[in-house]
Amino acid sequence: MTQPELRTRPPPTGPAATTRGRRRPANHRRRGVPRGLWIALLLAPALLVVGVFFLTGITQAVAQSLGYQPFLPGWRLSLDAYQGMFTDPAVRASLLLTARIAIIPTVLSAVLGVSAALLIRRLGRSRNWVSGIFQANLAVPHLVGALCMLLLLSQGGLLSRVSHAAGFTDTPAAFPALTGDEFGWAIIAAYVWKETPFLTVIALAALGRGVDDLENAARSLGARPWQRLVHVTLPVITPAVAGGAVLVFAFTAGSYEVPYLLGRPFPATLPVVALQHYNATDLTARPEAMAVAVVITVLSGLMVAAYLFIAGRLARRSL
Amino acid sequence: MTTTSRRVAAGAAPTQEATEPVARRPLSVRTGQRLLVGLLLVAVLLPLVPLLIWSVAGQWRYPDMLPQQLSLRGVGLLVDPRSDILQGLGTSAGIATAVAVLACLIGFPAGRAIGLYRFRGRRAVQFLLLSPVIVPGLAVTLGIQVFFVRYHLSDSILGVVPVQLMPTVPYAAIILGAAFANLDIDYERQARALGAGPVRVLLFVTVPLLRPAIAVAALLTFLISWSEYVLTLLIGGGQVKTLPLLLFAAIGSSDTTAAAALAVLVIAPPLLLVVAATRLLSGRSGNGVGFGRL
Numbered sequence A: 001m002t003q004p005e006l007r008t009r010p011p012p013t014g015p016a017a018t019t020r021g022r023r024r025p026a027n028h029r030r031r032g033v034p035r036g037l038w039i040a041l042l043l044a045p046a047l048l049v050v051g052v053f054f055l056t057g058i059t060q061a062v063a064q065s066l067g068y069q070p071f072l073p074g075w076r077l078s079l080d081a082y083q084g085m086f087t088d089p090a091v092r093a094s095l096l097l098t099a100r101i102a103i104i105p106t107v108l109s110a111v112l113g114v115s116a117a118l119l120i121r122r123l124g125r126s127r128n129w130v131s132g133i134f135q136a137n138l139a140v141p142h143l144v145g146a147l148c149m150l151l152l153l154s155q156g157g158l159l160s161r162v163s164h165a166a167g168f169t170d171t172p173a174a175f176p177a178l179t180g181d182e183f184g185w186a187i188i189a190a191y192v193w194k195e196t197p198f199l200t201v202i203a204l205a206a207l208g209r210g211v212d213d214l215e216n217a218a219r220s221l222g223a224r225p226w227q228r229l230v231h232v233t234l235p236v237i238t239p240a241v242a243g244g245a246v247l248v249f250a251f252t253a254g255s256y257e258v259p260y261l262l263g264r265p266f267p268a269t270l271p272v273v274a275l276q277h278y279n280a281t282d283l284t285a286r287p288e289a290m291a292v293a294v295v296i297t298v299l300s301g302l303m304v305a306a307y308l309f310i311a312g313r314l315a316r317r318s319l
Numbered sequence B: 001m002t003t004t005s006r007r008v009a010a011g012a013a014p015t016q017e018a019t020e021p022v023a024r025r026p027l028s029v030r031t032g033q034r035l036l037v038g039l040l041l042v043a044v045l046l047p048l049v050p051l052l053i054w055s056v057a058g059q060w061r062y063p064d065m066l067p068q069q070l071s072l073r074g075v076g077l078l079v080d081p082r083s084d085i086l087q088g089l090g091t092s093a094g095i096a097t098a099v100a101v102l103a104c105l106i107g108f109p110a111g112r113a114i115g116l117y118r119f120r121g122r123r124a125v126q127f128l129l130l131s132p133v134i135v136p137g138l139a140v141t142l143g144i145q146v147f148f149v150r151y152h153l154s155d156s157i158l159g160v161v162p163v164q165l166m167p168t169v170p171y172a173a174i175i176l177g178a179a180f181a182n183l184d185i186d187y188e189r190q191a192r193a194l195g196a197g198p199v200r201v202l203l204f205v206t207v208p209l210l211r212p213a214i215a216v217a218a219l220l221t222f223l224i225s226w227s228e229y230v231l232t233l234l235i236g237g238g239q240v241k242t243l244p245l246l247l248f249a250a251i252g253s254s255d256t257t258a259a260a261a262l263a264v265l266v267i268a269p270p271l272l273l274v275v276a277a278t279r280l281l282s283g284r285s286g287n288g289v290g291f292g293r294l
Helices: A026-032 A035-065 A080-087 A089-121 A127-138 A142-153 A158-165 A185-207 A211-220 A225-254 A257-262 A270-278 A285-317 B003-009 B027-045 B048-055 B073-079 B085-116 B122-134 B137-150 B157-181 B186-193 B198-209 B211-227 B230-236 B243-252 B256-276 B287-293
Strands: B057-059
Touching (some): A035 B085, A127 B256, A142 B048, A185 B027, A211 A225, A225 B137, A257 B243, B057 B256, B073 B085, B085 B157, B085 B256, B137 B157, B157 B230, B186 B198, B211 B256
16 A cells, blocks of 8 residues: 555545646655554654553563563573562562552552542532632642641641641650551541542543433433442543543552652561662672562553453443 | 543543532531541642741741740741742743743644654554653663763753653653644634634644643643652762752751742742632643643
8 A cells, every 4th residue: 555544534536637738746756655664653652652662661670570681791591589579578578568658558549539529520610710720739749748747637738637636646756657657547548539530520520421312311210319320331431531541550569769768668568678689788789689679670561451351341431 | 543632632621511510418417527628728728838938937946836936037937039939930931931842842743743743653653752741760761861961961941941841841842742633623624714824723723722731731841840859860970950950959958948938939939820820720631731741
């Protein structure tokens, strides 16, 4: 095929034959470029970026976790890093914490986000500015979110002062330790605060597409409010929200700043452990840092698969 | 077309106002809803309150609910020429602008390929473009850092900008791909039939038609770069001091007022940009999808 074939439309009806003796427009030279090559050229810069950084990064992380050290003599392949990782108490403690601070915010923000979207949708004139505030929250960097939680939840923070004023606690130490704690309360709070508006916006977008008509149809067929919610509204927005929730899960499991600032050095989340090992003065800790990075990558790779699976279902369902 | 793009795509389409559902519910239900919405807004805004107060607090000892003294010391520290902050503001803005421009330039052709053409391996390309969005940058950057050091790209903006393209190019490509999928290609054909060359078609037909999507892609990639911490730390080696790095250090110090004032400076530009772009990001479109990783 010599023509750039476009999606569903028929090929243009003949080249611009109406050029009336002028030179043909230069873009018609492209008709000489094979279609495959043209697509490859269009994709080349983006694939180069992703290929060079992303694929090299992953390959290198795997290779270095197996003991390979580029630019350094005397390396040998071994599985020591992985063996070390599975006996390392820091990593073992980290798995549970990482799962906790990823799963709880994901579930909570999905539930809260959908509820908030259902509420906001019913608002009248105020809907625009209420959803505007939710959107503005999306632009706040997670790093700032972590500082906010520190100032709000720490033992000298605003909530602790409120609790003092209300007569519940006398000293900062009497207030429960929510930051730098073992459970990760402040980390969870920071993520829920940041991700709920994100999923709200996604759910609102999904609700905008013809759900009203479906609900009215269900109503005229005699469906009660609860039935409409469970059998019409929720099924329509679930794929979009689930896709968003996968992004949230992968992000919360893999980000560094929030758990570093709001958590403890031990137990720490997997990304924090990876960086601790990486920054260790002992260079032999590098392979183990890479092994942790590989574990994070494999876990998030599973998330990509889940995301695509959900996204595929979304395509079939879209209205 | 695929779903990721479809979800993001809605932004480019004209927003249609759906008919309001009939609000004939009893007053008590509506009051209850207002209360719940009020509660939500409090929950969204409350964490920002101590931040804002601390940024202008001179002294705020436990257990007082309000500072003992207010002061502009925090604001003063921001503009103090001896601190790195003004320089950091410039570095951050420069890097984020460069990243946004480059990501859009790279994402534009890729979006055209994904959005307009059906070809073998299209799913694989989409998978590849999507993976950096989901796989944490930290894990990937640990592996390549050694190469940046080897080729003298670490510790400088020359390394930080390219590495930040990794999380941003996929978003630009996905958003623009969705926009291209909704583009009516006949406009380009007409322009071509009327004798416009490829450059004129691009500049006067394609780009204007895609302007909303390009604006969203640029905004999003700017914001991702603006809030990036780990990649800048690992590749910049602490030498490229963007605002997030300075803020991270400030949070670790004991000067809460300084950290809070700096945090306010960090969130001001994104908030202004988002407010300015409210129309583009309207609740109906799925354009918010990229914000998950800020």
